[in-house]
Amino acid sequence: xxxxxxxKQVPETQNVKIDPTTNTLVRQGVASxxxxxxxxxxxxxxxxxxxxxxxxxxxxxxxxxxxxxxxLIDALSRGADDAVLLSDQAFAGADTWATSYTLASAIRKxxxxxxxxxxxxxxxxxxxxxxxxxxxxxxxxxATYVSRIEFLEPRVLKITRQTDEGTAVWKVPLPxxxxxxxxxxxxxxxxYRATLRARxxxxxIWGISDLRLSKESVGLxxxxxxxxxxxxxxxxxxxxxxxxxxxxxxxxxYELLKKQGVPGL
Amino acid sequence: xxxFLTEEQRLLQEIAYEIVKERIRPVRAELDEKEEFPWAxxxxxxxxxxxxxxxxxxxxxxxxxxxxxxxxxxxxxRGCIGIATTFAASGLGAYPIVLFGSDxxxxxYLPPIARGEKLAAFAxxxxxxxxxxxxxxxxxxxxxxxxxxxxxxxxxxxxxxxxIYSVFAITDPSKGPRGASCFVVEKxxxxxxxxxKEKKLGIRTSATRELVFNDCRIPRSRLIGxxxxxFIIAMKTFDKSRPGIGALGVGLAQEALDISVExxxxxxxxxxxxxxxxxxxxxxxxxxxxxxxxxxxxxxAARYLDTKADAPDASKIAAMCKVFASDVAVQVALEAxxxxxGYGYMRDYPVEKLLRDSKILQIYEGTNxxxxxxxxxxxxxxxxxxxxxxIR
Numbered sequence: 197x198x199x200x201x202x203x204k205q206v207p208e209t210q211n212v213k214i215d216p217t218t219n220t221l222v223r224q225g226v227a228s229x230x231x232x233x234x235x236x237x238x239x240x241x242x243x244x245x246x247x248x249x250x251x252x253x254x255x256x257x258x259x260x261x262x263x264x265x266x267x268l269i270d271a272l273s274r275g276a277d278d279a280v281l282l283s284d285q286a287f288a289g290a291d292t293w294a295t296s297y298t299l300a301s302a303i304r305k306x307x308x309x310x311x312x313x314x315x316x317x318x319x320x321x322x323x324x325x326x327x328x329x330x331x332x333x334x335x336x337x338x339a340t341y342v343s344r345i346e347f348l349e350p351r352v353l354k355i356t357r358q359t360d361e362g363t364a365v366w367k368v369p370l371p372x373x374x375x376x377x378x379x380x381x382x383x384x385x386x387x388y389r390a391t392l393r394a395r396x397x398x399x400x401i402w403g404i405s406d407l408r409l410s411k412e413s414v415g416l417x418x419x420x421x422x423x424x425x426x427x428x429x430x431x432x433x434x435x436x437x438x439x440x441x442x443x444x445x446x447x448x449x450y451e452l453l454k455k456q457g458v459p460g461l
Numbered sequence: 462x463x464x465f466l467t468e469e470q471r472l473l474q475e476i477a478y479e480i481v482k483e484r485i486r487p488v489r490a491e492l493d494e495k496e497e498f499p500w501a502x503x504x505x506x507x508x509x510x511x512x513x514x515x516x517x518x519x520x521x522x523x524x525x526x527x528x529x530x531x532x533x534x535x536x537x538x539r540g541c542i543g544i545a546t547t548f549a550a551s552g553l554g555a556y557p558i559v560l561f562g563s564d565x566x567x568x569x570y571l572p573p574i575a576r577g578e579k580l581a582a583f584a585x586x587x588x589x590x591x592x593x594x595x596x597x598x599x600x601x602x603x604x605x606x607x608x609x610x611x612x613x614x615x616x617x618x619x620x621x622x623x624x625i626y627s628v629f630a631i632t633d634p635s636k637g638p639r640g641a642s643c644f645v646v647e648k649x650x651x652x653x654x655x656x657x658k659e660k661k662l663g664i665r666t667s668a669t670r671e672l673v674f675n676d677c678r679i680p681r682s683r684l685i686g687x688x689x690x691x692f693i694i695a696m697k698t699f700d701k702s703r704p705g706i707g708a709l710g711v712g713l714a715q716e717a718l719d720i721s722v723e724x725x726x727x728x729x730x731x732x733x734x735x736x737x738x739x740x741x742x743x744x745x746x747x748x749x750x751x752x753x754x755x756x757x758x759x760x761x762a763a764r765y766l767d768t769k770a771d772a773p774d775a776s777k778i779a780a781m782c783k784v785f786a787s788d789v790a791v792q793v794a795l796e797a798x799x800x801x802x803g804y805g806y807m808r809d810y811p812v813e814k815l816l817r818d819s820k821i822l823q824i825y826e827g828t829n830x831x832x833x834x835x836x837x838x839x840x841x842x843x844x845x846x847x848x849x850x851x852i853r
Contacts, residue, residue: 385483386476388510388523392469 197248199241200303201256202314202326203234203271205264212320214428230267233315233376235383240345240376241313242275242384247347253277255306259287259298265399272394273386280306284403289416292321296329298414301407303334311353312373316341327375337372343379462753464760470532473525476509477536485540492543492666493814496658498622499544499666506548507577515552515701516559520571526767527701531708531759538712539719542818543664545709546825547580549702550618550667553826554581556698557627557643561686566645570625582623584614584646584672585695592831594695595638599674601630606681608632608644610652610674618825620670621655624648628672629695632688641691645683652677663817696776703779703826704766707759707786710822714752714790717797717815721745724801735800744800748793755786777839780832787822787829794819 205228213222230238238256245252256271258264259282268279282302290298303309312331317324324340331338344356348367357364358377368374404414411417436452438445454461466474484505492499506512514530516522523529530552537545555574558566573579590596599612610630617626626646633640646653656671686694722745725736735741762778772778794816798805805812823829 384508385480385505387508388473388476391472391476 197244197252197310198306198308199244199252199254199311199313200306200309201234201238201241201254201271201276202299202312202330203238203256203258203267204231204315204318204320205229205258205260205267206231206318206320214426228263228266230270231315231318231320233317233319233378234267235315236376236378236380237313237315238271238274238276239383240342240374240380241311243381244311244345245275255280257282257299257302257306259283259290259295259302262401268399269394269397270386272397273391274384275387275390279397279399281399281401282403282407283401284414286404286411286417287415289419289422290414291419291421292323292325292329293420294414294416294418296326296333297418298407298409299326299330300333301409302402303330305402305407310351310370312336312371314373314375316375316377324375327373331373334373337368338374339366339368339372340375342374342376345374345376345380462757464756466532470529473511473514473529474532474536477511477533478539480505480509481536481540485537485544489541489544489666490808490811490814492541494665494808496660496665498668499541499547502544503547503577503580512548512551512577513575516555516571516575517567520567520575522571522575526763527704528760528763528767530705531763534705535708535712535715535756535759538709539716541666541814542709542713542822543666545712546618546664546821547622547667549705549709550582551577551580551623552705553583553698553702554619554623554625554627556701557583557685557694558645560697560701561643561690561694562645563682565682566685570645574625579625580619580623581625581627582617582619583698584617584620584626584628586615586617587613588615592828594692597629597631597641599628599630600634601632601642601644603632603681607678608681608684610644610646610677610679612674614672614674616659616669616825617672618667618669620668620672621648621658622668626672627685628674629691630674632691636689638692639689641695642688643685643691643694644679645685646674646677646679650677650679662820663814664821699827700766700775700779703783703832704759704763706822706826707755707782710786710788710790710819711752711756711759713815713819713822714748714755714786714793717790717794717812718745718748718752720810720812720815721748721797721800724804741800744796748796751789751793755789758782758785774839774843777836780827780835783826784829784832784836787819790819790822791816 208227208229215222241254245254254276255278256268256276257280258267262283265281268281272279280302282298287298314327328338328340339355339357341358342355343358346354348354351370353368355366355368357366404411438448484502511533513522514525514533518524534545534549537548551574558570574581585594587597601608601610624647628644628646629641631640632642652675654673659669661669725741726734728735759782762782766772766775797812798816801810801812804810
């Protein structure tokens with residue numbers, strides 16, 4: 197069984213800064229990490245591998261600048277078998293469509309794949325689109341917001357989804373794509389042996405020529421959407437902390453609301 | 462300070478410290494308060510491969526030595542020595558099998574210990590036999606293809622939680638210390654029972670229990686080495702493990718220093734951070750010097766013992782590591798509480814636990830008094846062999 201896990205390198209959340217002149221994320225000198233939801237995707241795959249270590253192979257894949265290799269090394273250090281980095285100047289500026297298109301080409305190149313697992317969304321873009329787009333491009337059934345993965349038969353999954361309407365349990369035949377929530381399990385620590393192997397692992401880097409893609413179909417040129425402006429929301433300045441006993445606080449709050457002309461007071 | 466560690470040794474430290482940061486520090490106070498066994502962290506350690514540290518590669522381990530074990534337990538001790546002790550006790554329980562076990566015993570017991578699927582334990586101490594190990598009374602009598610064990614072991618770390626026990630028992634009472642032997646006993650063997658979990662001053666997450674053998678029958682093949690080798694097995698095991706107790710002390714003391722310095726830089730009294738006062742600077746200077754001296758001793762001793770498997774002074778050197786670093790741990794933890802003052806005494810801060818935990822390091826795996834006996838007796842023998850006179 198071959199599982200592909202799609203991961204993304206994102207800036208560490210505490211450090212997100214936006215350049216006020218260009219309105220883009222300041223990435224230089226900012227620490228990055230694996231998108232937290234992708235860590236759960238990897239953990240979901242590793243738990244399947246735990247059930248049958250010799251017959252499950254996990255490939256992690258990411259698209260990004262050369263330093264995105266770090267998240268692949270991290271995934272290998274936790275037990276993934278192989279990794280592929282999609283990196284090319286032409287991939288820069290990709291929206292979710294161009295990203296999915298590129299990932300789909302790479303996954304086709306990997307050959308037979310039984311299961312693709314993605315995090316529910318990345319914490320930088322927050323679109324949650326790449327998973328479903330990728331499944332559509334590869335013509336695979338997919339399930340989003342998966343909290344639990346079980347096997348009904350060797351080629352049929354029983355998955356549990358958390359939706360706004362409630363919990364859904366689905367039967368999903370393989371091959372398929374899942375996007376997962378944190379409920380799939382706490383991501384494991386690095387292993388000594390796997391980390392040693394990861395440090396010596398030569399991550400293959402695939403560009404447009406390896407994937408036989410045209411420059412027009414990827415990156416900014418292949419994107420239907422473009423970011424015109426990114427800005428920090430203005431901070432609300434009127435913030436008052438009310439102290440004292442509960443009844444004092446309630447009295448003070450009542451006064452303040454009344455002064456502001458809240459109807460009915 | 463750079464101790465010129467290899468890439469592999471640094472990686473071991475890195476992985477162990479990651480577990481401390483991500484998994485141990487967030488839960489250590491709660492585990493201590495609830496006196497709850499750290500199973501979740503044992504699973505993390507299993508996934509990290511660290512349980513295999515000194516199990517030979519052919520039995521699924523990493524095939525490393527005393528130094529690597531010290532590096533790992535030192536890091537784990539920065540998190541919690543209750544957890545680090547639980548981890549180290551499994552290695553201690555496995556060591557008699559590693560050193561003297563038959564190939565059959567090694568193949569059966571070492572791989573699951575290396576994978577962290579099963580914990581091991583070391584059972585020597587008895588109610589009437591602590592420092593005086595020759596006083597052990599647990600009997601093992603051979604009957605046909607079995608041994609039948611009777612007796613009680615006390616204060617056994619990982620007791621009740623471990624699956625595999627190295628148990629010392631007398632096979633020939635007429636021979637004194639030479640009449641002891643070591644056996645593998647499994648949880649679930651008929652006639653093998655556990656007492657209640659002991660309530661302790663510190664390392665409360667670790668499990669300490671009584672083992673009771675009541676006509677406990679085990680196959681003859683569970684004998685480790687030969688009959689009568691028991692005390693040699695115990696002493697050889699301690700020569701390997703005692704530097705590790707020192708390393709636990711270094712890790713605990715390092716945590717105490719780290720907390721003290723961070724606190725002293727932030728705590729304002731008389732309008733200044735308290736670290737600007739010489740009295741605090743001298744305290745942290747003494748703490749740091751003692752820690753570095755202990756670490757330097759342990760790393761060089763561990764390297765020496767790893768390189769020279771049959772070093773004649775192994776017991777003395779191992780004892781020095783254990784005594785020196787455990788004394789440092791208690792002194793440094795005590796001083797850390799003083800640096801933090803009232804806050805140090807409160808359970809909201811982690812240093813009162815460090816102080817409670819540190820004390821065990823001077824007691825278990827041979828009290829520091831017994832260690833000093835070993836060092837003193839060995840010095841007496843060594844100088845007896847020297848012909849040169851230093852007194853004129």
